[in-house]
Amino acid sequence: MSDSNRSKAVLLFVSLTLIWGTSFILIKQGLKVFSPDEVGAIRVASASLFLLPLAFPRLKELQPQHYTKLFASGMLGIFIPAFLFATAQTRMDSSVAGIMNTLTPIFTMIIGAVIFKLRFKSIAIVGILLGFAGGVILGFSRADGSVSFNLFALLIVLACFCYGSNLNLIKFKIPDLGSLTITSVSLLLIGPLALIYLFGFSNFTTKLTTEPGAWKAFGFIVLLGLMSTAIATILFNRMVKLSTALFASSVTYALPIVAVMWGVLDGEQLGVGHFIGMAAIIGGVYLANRK
Template sequence: MTKDLQAESALKAWGFLMILALIWGSSFILIKRGLEIFSPGEVGAFRIVAAGMVLLPLSLPRLKQLNKRQVKNLITVGLVGSFIPAFLFAKAQTQLSSSLTGVFNAMTPLFVVIIGALFFNARITKRNALGLVIAFIGVVILLTVKEGTGFGSFTDINAYAFYVLLACACYGLNLNIIKYRFVELKPVAITAISLLMVLPAALVYLFTFTQFSFKLLHVEGALQAAGYISILGIVGTALALILFNVMVKVATPVFASSVTYLIPIVAIMWGLLDGEILLFGHYMGILAVIFGVWVGNRR
């Protein structure tokens, strides 16, 4: 490869990295906006509906090519990689700021390591273990920061943070399933078809068991809130995953994984612009989490 082509590939990689960091880092403020009108369940379900519908041209033509084993695995990927986390993040942000949600989300790579070791015979290195310990300390700090008195006890923990950590565990399981059980399918196909698999459940839940339709027609500001969730689903889920897969092709996996460290920065910037307050202890915890993820994710 010539120097010009190398420079062009590097420029593309950095461009994709910045775009993805902005898109995924902005997801948490979009969830917050959606929750101003809709319930967590409505936000989660409509997010999946928006993402699944926009990817129908990619998913439907590929259905006939699947065998039963692939269908079963794709349903699992749809559930743990998209459906369940969409509801968990929305539920968490009813009591957790968008800034801190974005920071906790950075734990995903470490959950990939943990779940890989527990269920897929992957090996945890000393570097992985050190990163896990540092990031865990950061999480404990974030969970126990208390306004006015510095740090509280474990009885002061905001339990809603565990919804985010559970979502990260789902992502960790999802990535291991994709790595070890999908050798023959391309990442874009996995994304599109897995969303199609959970789309019917999201549609049934949204229009049968919630007040989404009523709010959309009768509540002031509902259309705008639905617009935010649509952006979240279409851009933050569907388009972003396709862009990430393209970036992996023009950059190294290590470079691609660095988006993990930029997402919390974007989330924090949006939160501060929206009037969220972070205490000194929060910044200590944030730095520990990001540093721990960096240490544990190094090659």
């Protein structure tokens, strides 16, 4: 990675940390009125509609083989995780959900090594493991000092596997397309699925007109779709192009710090283990991405 690209990648890294770190508290606000399936569908649909004007002009860039890859990218990187995270957050704090997201670089590295035969320096592996250890510490820590495991965390593990798969897909199977094309067309392909569910199989419209606070919750989810899905995915895909899949996935090590801070502001509590875990995460990011 050149110095110029590294600087751009670092700027994107910081921006994504702030945007994605905020997404978990937005999901929490949306779940106050809507079901997790509705939250996921509204998120995907709003992002798709937002980028619709940009998607159609870019269809002329595509070859027939691109459509299957872009649909797979949309499902793995956006659609499936949107539903999994919303469902998981019905049984866990937003801060813990953000923390569990640190598993993404682990899956990125494993999939890259097994399928694409990538090799990593020892120091990068140490950084990945240190960051992962920090995520585990955070995930199992409680404000009262107790330790427990939440089965709903497995949904986030599956979402992280999807993210890791998508990262490698973009890096190695769609290298000829720009980040805006990948994001907008992927959302164009998966958006109809979300809209069909919302208006054909959910009580979305009824809740909007009858539930107190529904429009406020809807606004939070739309903001989630626009910022954390549409804009953030464009920035993220750009970072993948500029750097490596491992560097890009390491943003998931830093965003839990933002997610935890939002959780604290919303009344969620931190213990000593949370601070130890966050320190390990920062150290892991540094080691994993050293030159």
